[in-house]
Amino acid sequence: MSKTLVVSYLPNSQSVTKKVLDRFLKEAQGKTTVIHRDLLKSAPPVFNETSMTAYQLRGFMGQALSGDHAEAIKPFDTLIDEIAGVQNVVFAFPTHNWSEPGVVKTYIDAILQAGRTIMYDAQGKASGTLKNHKALVIFASGGVYEEGNPRRTIQNAFTFYLNAIGITDVTFAAAGGTLMGPEATEKAIQTANAIVDGFVKRVDQPAQASA
Template sequence: MKTLLVKYTPREERSNSKKLLDAFKNEIKNSAIDVIDLCIDVPDLFNVQNMNAYIHRDYLKEEISHEQKKSMEKMDRMTSQIKSADIVVVAFPMHNFSMPAPVKAWFDSVMLKGQTWDAADGKYLGLMGGKKALIIISSGGFYTNGPMMNWEHALSLTTAEFQFMGFSDIRGILNEGMNAGDERVQSTNIQKSLDEVKKIATEWYGK
């Protein structure tokens, strides 16, 4: 069994998302662990060269040049990391109501046609069946209830990305209200998220 931990937690030791990810990591049993730190291992963005390489290789099924192959190297490596994992955990803070740009770039890097999803007869097909995903997101505000409910595009988008790739079991934790200005609310919410993280880890790896 293999677990892939994908993190973008630039506040490092102060990050609540990191604390939750570390709590999950402590519960992992009988599994190899692969870690991608998106603050260090920054995913490529699509540009003119790699976009053309991707289209010609994976959509048009053409032979591409050595330079074009090289332009896809990091995306291909990140894609093989997600393909080889049985469980994928992503952890990051909400930025401007969605996922931070490096996290989006990671999804763009691994959501390659013919690798993690495909299309046939006008239908999309996720190729990652049987895998599990856990999404851990911290946010300053509240989105489960209240006036900001419709502004939540972090957990909803991340869930959709994993669904599109066909993941069989997708769990999401929105560790919200971290900037509520009320320490009791904050610590109650963190504890609730920690309990949830541990419950999911026990369910997936055993006691």
């Protein structure tokens, strides 16, 4: 059975995103083993001078780390080992101020690391190491942002973030329009749930080369 890492940040007790994530968790039961990284309960590490030096020494200069540097990079490596050990990753977060909330970006900054999830060849060309992963990104937004709208930032950003670490099989379950009344919200949930159901169907299948 495959393993799925759920990375969530859901601070709203009435969260629409949570309703869609709950659909995933219900449908996925018995089909994949879920590991939950709740960013509300354990915040991802932020780089300080020591850990950033460690990252540069290891990631860009190929040096083995020791002492304070080895210690400082551990919380980052824990998150990388965790995501590297699964076949699927599901993100679930609200839209705040036209993007993913800052703590979610902090998680992304922790796992996008040269020398671990991004490798450079002799010509300096980057390639991601998580090539067999699939990703599902669940998020609600108050507005509806169609393709081409400059406020449609999350699809663009997560495509870049995940492609950088080798994940090209990326599915978005967006519940847009939650500030447009109960009917629009219900419709948004149904739309996102249908996308979630499609993802669950292939939770045990290999990643598509370029989804």
